[in-house]
Amino acid sequence: MSATTPDEVHKSVRKYLAVFIALIIGTVITVGAYYVHLPSVAMTIAVALLIASVKAFLVAGFFMHLISEKKMIYGILVATVFFVIGLCFLTIWSMHDFPANMNHSVTGQM
Amino acid sequence: MDIPYTVHPRADTGLYNAKVGIWLFLASEVMLFGALFSSYILLRVGAPDGTWPHSVLNIPLGTLNTIVLISSSITVVLAWASLKLNNFARYRVIQSITLLCSLIFLVIKSFEYRDKFAHYQVVQKDGKYVDGHLTGSVYLDADKKTREEHGFRGLSFTEGPKGAQKKFTLESVTVNGFEAKSLAEINNPKVGVHHEHKDFKIAAAQIKKIGNYGPWHNTYMAIYFTLTGLHALHVIGGALVIGYIWGPGAAMWKTDPERYINRVEVSGLFWHFVDLVWIFLFPVLYLL
Incomplete structure (x- = not known):
């Protein structure tokens, strides 16, 4: 599961930083989608929940190491x-x- | 008393016990928040058309808090990685940022809460609404001799030493906000329509109902305070545990470093969960 050798840890750290950037971008898109006012309520809800799910997957998968548990x-x-x-x-x-x-x-x- | 524990992964589960423990705990936490999320769905879908409030909360502040919490999530995992690299000093620095972030989050949240308690809605007897911040209220005593001006204390209150208590009744309130003909106009402001904010002085005789945006205001505020309040308690609890391990608990790094790293990892897992809950809370309560 979690990295053990220094090399593996360094590799993981790069991954964590990439996930962090993706999470910030996800947040910006979510808020941006609110301000541009999508054509329908259903679409607004779908976009917001989809991005939230992707963010949740990233946090659980990489920060919580769920992809290799x-x-x-x-x-x-x-x-x-x-x-x-x-x-x-x-x-x-x-x-x-x-x-x-x-x-x-x-x-x-x- | 010594609670039995394992430091190294067990042969049968492949995990050290604390990790199984925290995941079982997180599973129960998912059910706890899941129950409240399902309550949210029930309230939201069950609300008559057009009555669910929008744009009640401050979106820039909510976005800022989201970024603060995501930042604390990455610092938790980087702090753990530093320990894995045997760099205790760097762990100390990075984890202190986590603690700082938790503090910033709570301060911002408390400002948002305070704002809701100062935000009032007045229903007037002519059917019109005034919505905004209560900036002043004037009270008169029974013989109309003493006039008092201070924060809102209800439609009347009694004050003074025992035996000589005076009853004060509300004379008027001043609200800085806007006037609306219907609740829908307040709850679903049309795109691009900006309400001009100004001071409204409303005589008590004109007031049919007055109240702030506390949890009692409507079902939306009720579920908002319940969800974010429970989440804030988790932030406080997580920060206390991480702070303990970071501060007084750090002596273990010298005596039993592997067990110490496990503690940091397990407290980190809890912290990520708190972040995860917020990832859903933010769009659901602020944006949708």
Whole structure:
């Protein structure tokens, strides 16, 4: 997993700096996309969340060394991701349970 | 009491125990924040069309805080790499930047919070809204002899020594902001429309409802304070642990350097997680 010899550490440091620059660029693009006002709300949300996901991948993958981690940690995380996605979808599914005539904006929106 | 620990990776897991421990802890943290994010989705999708507030927060400050937190994330990992290269002095310097960044983040956040507590919304009896910073409020006592001017203390308050307490009632407030005909005009300002800010003096008799942008203001402010407050607590907790390892805990570098490096790595993993949460919080709360 993590670098052990001085040479490997030096190589990792260069990688960390590249990731750092990518994260700053990602932040600038996210804020920039807000100010240019994309044509639709859906597109704005999609762009912002896509960039956030890429940034999250970079932090978790390189700063937290997840791209070269041991199996046991992947096991823990697969379970976590499964449950957290379930958690988010539960709230969305629950919204379809309302009677149609309730004052609830979700009708016809999802 | 000596808590059992391992310094070198175990043969069966390939990891030292603290690393398994921190990842299990982070997994539970993901569930904690996941629950709140799903609450956010519920509130946001469930809000009637056009009522979800936009541009309530200060985007330049939020962007600055994002950059501060990302910077602290790289310094954490560079500090750890310095230790791997046996360079303790450089670790000390780089990790002090991490601690400085955490402090800057919290100071900026507290300014943002303070701003929300000074930001008021007044609903007038004629149906119009005034939104802005409360700059003054005038109170009158019951016999209308004493007039007091100071920060907002509600529609009335009592003051004075026991037995001789006086009741003061609000006479007027001054708000520096803009007037709006509807909530939608405040929550969804149209692109390019800039509200002229000026002072509004509003008599108490005109006020139907008055309140600041605290967590009680609306569901957006509630979830904003809950998410960022919990995140700020994580920043404080992480900074305390990193600060302890950096300062008083650094004696271990001499007695057990490998275990010390592990501590720095594990506290760093937590710190990256805190950064990761912010990466999602920032666009979700500030921009969308």
